Amino acid sequence: MSLIFGRLHALFIAIGLAFAVCPPAQAVELQTITIKVGYGAGGGFDQTSRLIARHLGRFLPGNPSIVVQNVPGGGSLKLTKMLMGSEPADGSVIASISEAMFYAPILDPENATFDPLALQWLGSLVNDPAYCLTSKQSGIDTMEKFLQSDFLIGATGKNSTTYIFAALAKNGMKARYKIVTGFEGTADIELAMQRGEIAGMCGVSSALLRADRAAINIIGMFGQRGSVPRLTDGIVDPTARQAADLIESALHIHHPLVAPPGVSKETLGVLRKAYSDMVVDPDFLTDAAKLGDLTLNPTSGEAISQLVAQQLKATPAVFAAARELVK
Amino acid sequence: MDLILTAIAEMAQPFRMLMLITGVFAGLVVGVVPGIGGLFAMALLIPMTYNMDPYAAFALLLGMGSVTTTSDTIPAILFGVPGSVGAAATVLDGHAMAKKGEAARAFGASYSASMIGGVFGALVLAAAIPVMRPLVLYLRTPDFFAICAFGLSIVAILAGSQPLKGLAAAMLGMLASFIGIDSIAGIERWSYGQIYLWDGLPISLVFLGLFGLPELASLLMRGSIQGSAERPTYAGMWQGIRDTLREWPLVLRCSAIGSLLGAVPGIGIAVLDWIAYGHASRRPGSGPKFGQGNVRGVIAPESANNAKEGGSLIPTIAFGVPGSASMSILLGAFVIHGLVPGPEMLGKNAAITVSMVLSIAVANIVGAVTCLVLTRPLARIAQVSAAILVPMVVTFIVVGAYQTNMSAFDFMLVMLVGAVGMAMKELNWPRSAFSLGFVLGPSLENYFFLAYQISGWAWLKQPLVLTLLGLAAAGVIRQTVSWIKARGNAGALPPALPDIVAGSAVTLLGLAALVTALLDFPFEAAIFPAITAGFLVLFSLLTTIQTVLRWRRPAPAAGADMMPVGEWQPSDGPALKGNLTVLGLCLALAVLVLLAGHLAATFVFVAGGIWMLGSRSPKVALAVAAGTTLFVYAVFDILASQPWPTPWLASLWRVL
Numbered sequence: 001m002s003l004i005f006g007r008l009h010a011l012f013i014a015i016g017l018a019f020a021v022c023p024p025a026q027a028v029e030l031q032t033i034t035i036k037v038g039y040g041a042g043g044g045f046d047q048t049s050r051l052i053a054r055h056l057g058r059f060l061p062g063n064p065s066i067v068v069q070n071v072p073g074g075g076s077l078k079l080t081k082m083l084m085g086s087e088p089a090d091g092s093v094i095a096s097i098s099e100a101m102f103y104a105p106i107l108d109p110e111n112a113t114f115d116p117l118a119l120q121w122l123g124s125l126v127n128d129p130a131y132c133l134t135s136k137q138s139g140i141d142t143m144e145k146f147l148q149s150d151f152l153i154g155a156t157g158k159n160s161t162t163y164i165f166a167a168l169a170k171n172g173m174k175a176r177y178k179i180v181t182g183f184e185g186t187a188d189i190e191l192a193m194q195r196g197e198i199a200g201m202c203g204v205s206s207a208l209l210r211a212d213r214a215a216i217n218i219i220g221m222f223g224q225r226g227s228v229p230r231l232t233d234g235i236v237d238p239t240a241r242q243a244a245d246l247i248e249s250a251l252h253i254h255h256p257l258v259a260p261p262g263v264s265k266e267t268l269g270v271l272r273k274a275y276s277d278m279v280v281d282p283d284f285l286t287d288a289a290k291l292g293d294l295t296l297n298p299t300s301g302e303a304i305s306q307l308v309a310q311q312l313k314a315t316p317a318v319f320a321a322a323r324e325l326v327k
Numbered sequence: 328m329d330l331i332l333t334a335i336a337e338m339a340q341p342f343r344m345l346m347l348i349t350g351v352f353a354g355l356v357v358g359v360v361p362g363i364g365g366l367f368a369m370a371l372l373i374p375m376t377y378n379m380d381p382y383a384a385f386a387l388l389l390g391m392g393s394v395t396t397t398s399d400t401i402p403a404i405l406f407g408v409p410g411s412v413g414a415a416a417t418v419l420d421g422h423a424m425a426k427k428g429e430a431a432r433a434f435g436a437s438y439s440a441s442m443i444g445g446v447f448g449a450l451v452l453a454a455a456i457p458v459m460r461p462l463v464l465y466l467r468t469p470d471f472f473a474i475c476a477f478g479l480s481i482v483a484i485l486a487g488s489q490p491l492k493g494l495a496a497a498m499l500g501m502l503a504s505f506i507g508i509d510s511i512a513g514i515e516r517w518s519y520g521q522i523y524l525w526d527g528l529p530i531s532l533v534f535l536g537l538f539g540l541p542e543l544a545s546l547l548m549r550g551s552i553q554g555s556a557e558r559p560t561y562a563g564m565w566q567g568i569r570d571t572l573r574e575w576p577l578v579l580r581c582s583a584i585g586s587l588l589g590a591v592p593g594i595g596i597a598v599l600d601w602i603a604y605g606h607a608s609r610r611p612g613s614g615p616k617f618g619q620g621n622v623r624g625v626i627a628p629e630s631a632n633n634a635k636e637g638g639s640l641i642p643t644i645a646f647g648v649p650g651s652a653s654m655s656i657l658l659g660a661f662v663i664h665g666l667v668p669g670p671e672m673l674g675k676n677a678a679i680t681v682s683m684v685l686s687i688a689v690a691n692i693v694g695a696v697t698c699l700v701l702t703r704p705l706a707r708i709a710q711v712s713a714a715i716l717v718p719m720v721v722t723f724i725v726v727g728a729y730q731t732n733m734s735a736f737d738f739m740l741v742m743l744v745g746a747v748g749m750a751m752k753e754l755n756w757p758r759s760a761f762s763l764g765f766v767l768g769p770s771l772e773n774y775f776f777l778a779y780q781i782s783g784w785a786w787l788k789q790p791l792v793l794t795l796l797g798l799a800a801a802g803v804i805r806q807t808v809s810w811i812k813a814r815g816n817a818g819a820l821p822p823a824l825p826d827i828v829a830g831s832a833v834t835l836l837g838l839a840a841l842v843t844a845l846l847d848f849p850f851e852a853a854i855f856p857a858i859t860a861g862f863l864v865l866f867s868l869l870t871t872i873q874t875v876l877r878w879r880r881p882a883p884a885a886g887a888d889m890m891p892v893g894e895w896q897p898s899d900g901p902a903l904k905g906n907l908t909v910l911g912l913c914l915a916l917a918v919l920v921l922l923a924g925h926l927a928a929t930f931v932f933v934a935g936g937i938w939m940l941g942s943r944s945p946k947v948a949l950a951v952a953a954g955t956t957l958f959v960y961a962v963f964d965i966l967a968s969q970p971w972p973t974p975w976l977a978s979l980w981r982v983l
Contacts, residue, residue, distance in 0.1 A: 078522045
């Protein structure tokens with residue numbers, strides 16, 4: 001043992017020497033771009049990011065290689081906050097975060113302490129309504145029954161779309177159902193519906209409807225009107241209507257990519273152009289088609305920035321109403 | 328029968344077999360290296376399967392996923408460092424066997440048990456195909472809670488010679504698992520605004536610190552893994568294989584535990600290896616006590632954690648509900664290849680389902696045979712000088728920890744948990760109980776609230792819930808009775824004074840947790856932490872009082888028969904010095920990695936560490952350092968390619 005301690009200080013001298021001679025290891029070069037994903041490996045955001053990583057490089061000058069890194073935490077709030085502060089703003093890091101991040105500072109001012117207008121959007125892949133659905137065996141098959149009966153709606157976490165849209169319909173239309181939180185994912189909620197433990201779920205995309213059409217009732221939709229009634233049409237109070245519209249607007253910009261606030265106009269322009277070129281590329285579309293439950297309907301970065309700026313112009317009363325709606 | 332023949336014919340195509348073998352070798356490497364789990368590797372492999380047909384894709388993915396639990400025993404047995412969270416239980420007896428010069432026997436037993444377990448799991452999956460959907464639908468949310476509660480009751484068996492400490496350790500583990508944003512009220516619990524802690528303490532880091540670092544101090548003291556100079560031979564390995572065959576009823580029971588519980592979401596390999604270990608420890612058989620190198624303690628967890636892969640595919644295939652974390656990633660592959668989990672997988676696409684069964688079975692056989700062939704060179708590592716091994720193993724633990732979040736917090740956490748683990752090891756607080764509490768805490772809380780929200784208290788009357796909770800209670804009562812009977816002859820005990828300090832510290836920690844939970848958290852978020860903290864205070868206070876009494880009233884002089892029992896294995900020699908050296912090494916490497924990046928740091932640290940710890944030849948030090956650096960590069964930059972943060976020195980360079 002004494003040998004060990006005898007050589008300890010010698011080691012530290014050696015370390016010092018080593019630093020003097022060792023070259024700086026692996027500086028992040030712009031020939032590599034990292035897409036950071038605000039969710040864990042395997043989920044929808046991770047899959048679309050890895051899809052984009054395979055293609056985006058072809059449309060950028062110098063054809064950089066693109067790697068994906070998962071930075072899960074707080075439904076991508078962690079990554080969004082990192083983007084605001086510590087990430088390099090030279091275009092070498094872009095991020096895949098939840099579209100709901102643009103109103104996170106409004107719904108959750110305590111945790112989401114950042115300026116949503118500072119996010120620089122590159123584009124989004126999906127523009128798709130969300131639905132409320134119930135199982136056939138629940139007997140809840142009309143909007144009227146949905147609003148008037150006592151039953152259970154399943155959701156994952158409090159910050160998830162499954163909770164936010166269930167709460168939006170419940171609070172906006174004074175519905176009587178209860179929201180059960182804590183499911184692991186939408187597949188778990190569906191399974192609980194099949195077991196008859198709960199009646200339905202909200203905030204689900206059209207892809208889920210295709211899976212098991214025979215066993216479910218589609219009650220209504222969010223984001224637009226279509227074959228079924230829009231669930232927020234029954235909200236009468238104009239402030240609450242506007243608040244609901246704010247929450248629903250995120251549906252138009254699902255699976256977005258953003259760049260940190262400091263990225264220069266030129267770099268942003270290059271990235272946005274590459275994104276727009278990529279989403280119409282046949283090879284990209286063939287690959288995207290393999291992600292079965294993804295209906296591609298891209299929005300450009302410029303359009304997202306406009307939409308976000310427009311929505312965030314609302315009055316504080318609207319923001320307060322939005323907080324009440326998703327409580 | 329036609330179905331099976333079709334599947335065999337499909338799988339026999341050269342490219343698909345090649346993918347299966349590729350997957351197996353990737354999985355073996357991933358399993359050996361602590362820090363990268365099968366989870367991460369699977370996410371990396373999925374995009375590579377885009378252009379494959381589904382048979383080849385699942386052969387690759389399942390080949391990889393099936394064998395990580397075969398090779399993760401290699402570092403567990405040799406160094407006491409679990410290669411993945413599923414090998415923690417193997418550490419206790421497997422590493423003890425290696426110390427006694429039985430590394431080859433432990434390898435033989437573990438690989439053969441893994442192989443049988445894995446094939447058994449595949450058969451369970453095959454047998455479940457026709458009844459899968461009703462089977463999964465039969466289990467309701469409250470049943471999942473009861474299964475987790477039953478799992479937690481295993482703590483009573485693992486609690487060892489000082490049961491109060493075991494119970495306190497389990498509560499401490501549960502308490503640690505509640506750190507982060509809770510899933511019911513969505514508020515922060517004990518994370519105090521630290522984004523790093525929002526998702527809780529990363530489980531891989533906790534297991535690395537808890538089981539990996541404390542063993543290194545003992546290794547440093549002993550000079551090499553195995554004390555005697557006996558050369559390992561294939562004879563030891565064959566003995567291990569014979570052990571497994573002789574214990575076939577245990578292997579089958581533990582395989583059943585693994586495959587059935589593997590199908591339950593929330594019960595992962597980190598839980599079921601302890602359940603299997605606890606089950607086996609009830610009947611230790613002939614040979615040494617459990618924790619001191621009993622081969623049954625290796626066979627049980629190894630057969631269980633390999634059997635899990637087949638089991639966890641059941642809910643995945645039948646309903647798209649992942650039976651484990653890696654299955655949720657595998658689901659991504661289903662979508663890419665146009666497969667919809669559910670009835671189609673049992674009808675139209677049944678051949679693919681059967682091919683998955685075959686992939687798991689073949690992968691387990693190929694993986695185990697590969698490991699068996701490598702046994703002799705691996706077992707020789709047991710005789711290599713600790714001066715060479717310790718810096719290498721520290722490198723894999725620290726670099727592996729860092730790649731979890733690439734944050735300096737990763738270093739701090741792994742060292743902090745390591746320090747806690749060292750104290751627990753020296754003072755006989757069972758780390759097994761801690762880890763079981765840590766893994767089951769969130770599932771228990773979540774399933775409880777789901778059950779409560781769905782049906783109030785009515786679920787307590789469901790028959791399966793009653794049966795499972797009854798079994799859990801019976802197990803705990805039986806164990807308590809045996810403790811009361813055995814009172815007074817607990818064998819050797821750790822030194823009283825440090826134990827009193829530790830006990831009081833834990834009591835105070837529990838009190839602080841109790842008060843903050845009650846004051847700061849809303850009711851739903853407070854109830855589980857508060858109850859856990861309450862029990863922690865109770866158990867740790869009682870054990871502290873016990874120790875104080877023992878200290879004041881000196882026991883008769885310890886005789887030769889006062890051997891430490893069970894999991895407790897204090898280091899021989901100056902434990903504090905050894906532990907501090909290991910932590911110092913970790914700190915040095917952490918600073919190096921932050922300054923110079925993981926590759927330069929690895930080279931400097933391994934070369935410097937070997938030289939400092941007393942190896943005579945600088946050539947050896949440089950050669951080992953170069954080899955380790957190359958291996959780190961191959962694993963963490965090529966196999967698991969990922970962006971590493973810019974080291975401080977490099978960013979300084981840029982600014983200048």
